Amino acid sequence: MTERAADGTGVRGRRKRPTMLDVAREAGVALRTVSRVVNEDPTVGSHLVSRVQAAISALDYVPDERARQLRRGVTGTIGAAVRNLTDAHPVLGAIDHNAREAGLTVLAMSTEDEEAREREVVTSMCRRRVDGIIIEPISSNHQYLSAEVESGLPVVAVDRPLSGLEADTVLSDNAAGIGTAFRHLVLHGHRRIAYIGDHERIFTGRERAAAFRACVAAHGGPLDGMVHPGAVEPDRVVAALQTALGGPEPATALIAGNAATSIEVLRHLGAEAGRLAIVGFDDFLLADILRPALTVIAQDDAAIGRTAIELLLARGADPTHPVRTVTLPVTLVPRGSGELPPA
Amino acid sequence: MTERAADGTGVRGRRKRPTMLDVAREAGVALRTVSRVVNEDPTVGSHLVSRVQAAISALDYVPDERARQLRRGVTGTIGAAVRNLTDAHPVLGAIDHNAREAGLTVLAMSTEDEEAREREVVTSMCRRRVDGIIIEPISSNHQYLSAEVESGLPVVAVDRPLSGLEADTVLSDNAAGIGTAFRHLVLHGHRRIAYIGDHERIFTGRERAAAFRACVAAHGGPLDGMVHPGAVEPDRVVAALQTALGGPEPATALIAGNAATSIEVLRHLGAEAGRLAIVGFDDFLLADILRPALTVIAQDDAAIGRTAIELLLARGADPTHPVRTVTLPVTLVPRGSGELPPA
DNA sequence: TCCTCTCTAGACAACGTTATCTTACGCAAC
DNA sequence: GTTGCGTAAGATAACGTTGTCTAGAGAGGA
Numbered sequence: 001m002t003e004r005a006a007d008g009t010g011v012r013g014r015r016k017r018p019t020m021l022d023v024a025r026e027a028g029v030a031l032r033t034v035s036r037v038v039n040e041d042p043t044v045g046s047h048l049v050s051r052v053q054a055a056i057s058a059l060d061y062v063p064d065e066r067a068r069q070l071r072r073g074v075t076g077t078i079g080a081a082v083r084n085l086t087d088a089h090p091v092l093g094a095i096d097h098n099a100r101e102a103g104l105t106v107l108a109m110s111t112e113d114e115e116a117r118e119r120e121v122v123t124s125m126c127r128r129r130v131d132g133i134i135i136e137p138i139s140s141n142h143q144y145l146s147a148e149v150e151s152g153l154p155v156v157a158v159d160r161p162l163s164g165l166e167a168d169t170v171l172s173d174n175a176a177g178i179g180t181a182f183r184h185l186v187l188h189g190h191r192r193i194a195y196i197g198d199h200e201r202i203f204t205g206r207e208r209a210a211a212f213r214a215c216v217a218a219h220g221g222p223l224d225g226m227v228h229p230g231a232v233e234p235d236r237v238v239a240a241l242q243t244a245l246g247g248p249e250p251a252t253a254l255i256a257g258n259a260a261t262s263i264e265v266l267r268h269l270g271a272e273a274g275r276l277a278i279v280g281f282d283d284f285l286l287a288d289i290l291r292p293a294l295t296v297i298a299q300d301d302a303a304i305g306r307t308a309i310e311l312l313l314a315r316g317a318d319p320t321h322p323v324r325t326v327t328l329p330v331t332l333v334p335r336g337s338g339e340l341p342p343a
Numbered sequence: 344m345t346e347r348a349a350d351g352t353g354v355r356g357r358r359k360r361p362t363m364l365d366v367a368r369e370a371g372v373a374l375r376t377v378s379r380v381v382n383e384d385p386t387v388g389s390h391l392v393s394r395v396q397a398a399i400s401a402l403d404y405v406p407d408e409r410a411r412q413l414r415r416g417v418t419g420t421i422g423a424a425v426r427n428l429t430d431a432h433p434v435l436g437a438i439d440h441n442a443r444e445a446g447l448t449v450l451a452m453s454t455e456d457e458e459a460r461e462r463e464v465v466t467s468m469c470r471r472r473v474d475g476i477i478i479e480p481i482s483s484n485h486q487y488l489s490a491e492v493e494s495g496l497p498v499v500a501v502d503r504p505l506s507g508l509e510a511d512t513v514l515s516d517n518a519a520g521i522g523t524a525f526r527h528l529v530l531h532g533h534r535r536i537a538y539i540g541d542h543e544r545i546f547t548g549r550e551r552a553a554a555f556r557a558c559v560a561a562h563g564g565p566l567d568g569m570v571h572p573g574a575v576e577p578d579r580v581v582a583a584l585q586t587a588l589g590g591p592e593p594a595t596a597l598i599a600g601n602a603a604t605s606i607e608v609l610r611h612l613g614a615e616a617g618r619l620a621i622v623g624f625d626d627f628l629l630a631d632i633l634r635p636a637l638t639v640i641a642q643d644d645a646a647i648g649r650t651a652i653e654l655l656l657a658r659g660a661d662p663t664h665p666v667r668t669v670t671l672p673v674t675l676v677p678r679g680s681g682e683l684p685p686a
Numbered sequence: 687t688c689c690t691c692t693c694t695a696g697a698c699a700a701c702g703t704t705a706t707c708t709t710a711c712g713c714a715a716c
Numbered sequence: 717g718t719t720g721c722g723t724a725a726g727a728t729a730a731c732g733t734t735g736t737c738t739a740g741a742g743a744g745g746a
Contacts, residue, residue, distance in 0.1 A: 017494065019702055030726045035704060043724060060490040065470040066418070067702035070409045070731050085428075085451060086436025087628070093429025096453055105467065108428060108451050110439055124448065127408040147403035151360065266632050285430070286629045289609050362732055373696045378734060386694060410732035413701050 094305020197257015295338025437648020540600015638681025
């Protein structure tokens with residue numbers, strides 16, 4: 001039983017929200033006039049403007065975005081389906097920043113790296129009629145999006161392409177990154193270089209492993225026991241590390257295919273980390289504090305987010321434009337671990 | 344000029360979305376029947392159900408959440424106004440997780456640690472008629488929310504209380520955390536312990552600095568040049584560190600008041616970190632990989648997120664319930680840096 | 687047989703806005 | 717004095733749903 005004052009003030013309780021009609025009555029004007037004032041339409045006389053504004057603050061009126069969007073058709077909102085909301089996500093930050101600059105609100109939802117969740121959140125975004133979707137793809141099949149895309153929903157894939165569907169895409173230059181890392185290690189005297197990275201089922205894992213093999217082929221080092229794509233789990237990484245470092249001709253340098261792998265490797269090596277030259281793909285917070293600090297191939301997160309928004313807006317402006325894939329350069333950040341000489 | 348096929352297929356272009364009415368016509372039933380099928384109302388005959396479902400997939404119909412929400416009144420969405428979307432945010436992850444379990448969608452927006460942005464994003468959430476707001480407060484004054492709160496919007500503050508407004512709140516036990524850290528260092532033989540942390544303008548900075556002073560008073564160590572609240576900027580932190588470590592009786596141990604401070608301290612100390620016992624408030628990814636690994640006071644992020652959602656739901660269910668503040672315990676995680684003996 | 691009751695499905699209004707059309711008014715020009 | 721025009725403000729419809737009410741069909745009991 002909710003006790004409340006006659007005017008609804010003082011005691012918490014769901015008082016019905018005032019609508020434009022209430023404001024109109026309070027101000028003694030027509031509903032439409034309130035709408036004009038709220039939308040800063042210049043055709044309202046200054047006398048009425050102030051009366052309406054007074055009524056708005058008297059009633060604590062807040063316009064209903066849902067009704068407005070319904071009526072106007074567009075939402076001014078874009079969806080961002082990212083892997084998770086828990087860990088650091090510089091690209092999401094950049095997306096948010098650039099979207100705001102463009103006057104758009106970002107609805108960020110987490111796919112939790114699960115196909116089913118990805119589909120769920122994307123569907124949820126479509127039901128909310130977002131004006132576009134930026135997605136870090138997880139699913140192996142994005143056919144479920146094709147109807148939306150064909151009916152004009154701008155969709156931009158980030159970090160990996162969509163499968164079974166053409167869409168604008170922003171990628172990092174994985175091959176160049178691996179190449180840069182490899183040459184950097186060669187330059188520092190290494191010939192036996194190992195690679196541990198993501199499963200080749202995953203796009204980036206596939207690209208990076210392939211690029212690594214190509215580098216070995218080009219530079220003529222050993223390949224046997226040196227390439228370890230697979231799940232990024234402690235046990236698997238440790239086993240791969242042992243294979244690479246064991247035997248008569250152990251690796252003297254390592255390329256870690258992503259941040260999680262770098263971290264697992266460092267966690268396992270502990271104080272021994274100084275004996276193995278390491279370049280990690282992907283930068284992460286604190287990589288510069290480790291000892292030795294981790295040399296990394298850094299993606300340009302800000303540029304990725306910016307480009308994603310640009311592609312989204314371009315697609316919205318011209319739905320017939322041919323699909324584009326933008327590949328952004330990566331940078332080697334030497335910090336110590338990648339400059340160690342062979343043991 | 345948008346070229347498109349007569350039926351709108353094949354070429355991208357904003358074809359008008361089908362509505363329930365279109366589906367109804369396609370299926371030869373009434374609009375209301377489509378609505379019932381979409382909402383899985385059991386009072387529709389199975390024959391019609393399948394006909395409607397066929398029409399839905401034939402037309403690629405996706406219900407419009409805005410219209411549904413407008414009509415039904417509730418949105419099934421809660422807003423989360425957090426400091427930023429870029430850095431790791433375990434509490435946001437927990438909020439998202441628990442909200443999902445409760446059948447709610449989270450609209451996460453970033454305040455960027457700016458008062459103006461906080462107000463902007465909160466207002467934007469209100470316009471979207473979220474069913475509740477979880478906020479990491481930044482502003483020094485939250486009066487602007489009072490009308491919303493009084494008219495029944497559930498608002499839960501996390502990590503710090505709102506100012507100028509009563510609301511349910513979830514806090515970590517800052518005083519206990521500082522006390523635990525202090526006693527831990529005392530137990531390991533330290534008597535000259537320093538504190539560097541956030542500005543006392545900020546709630547947690549104030550609480551932690553005060554708790555630290557109380558600890559010193561209780562244990563009888565020196566206070567002069569030992570307490571350094573202030574901005575978390577490299578220069579300020581370095582200066583504080585030099586003050587604490589300089590002089591005839593330098594500190595042998597340090598409590599860092601938050602993660603950012605811990606990181607700045609470690610960044611500055613570099614290889615010297617092993618000479619100073621350190622306990623950091625707030626855990627962070629990779630704190631366990633550093634050498635020495637960082638001993639921390641860890642907040643229970645999962646519990647914070649869970650409690651925030653619980654309070655939000657409780658407030659929604661009973662708007663008249665007295666306001667609650669839940670203070671959650673923190674845990675000391677010994678990893679090495681806090682167990683170093685006095686130099 | 688008729689009445690009632692239940693169960694399905696349709697008609698219509700309503701949610702809170704904005705777009706479009708219309709009206710009223712004042713003023714200048716003929 | 718009438719006409720025309722430009723401008724401010726109101727009336728009405730529409731956006732795409734769901735709540736409520738009602739009609740009609742069929743079942744079951746007296």
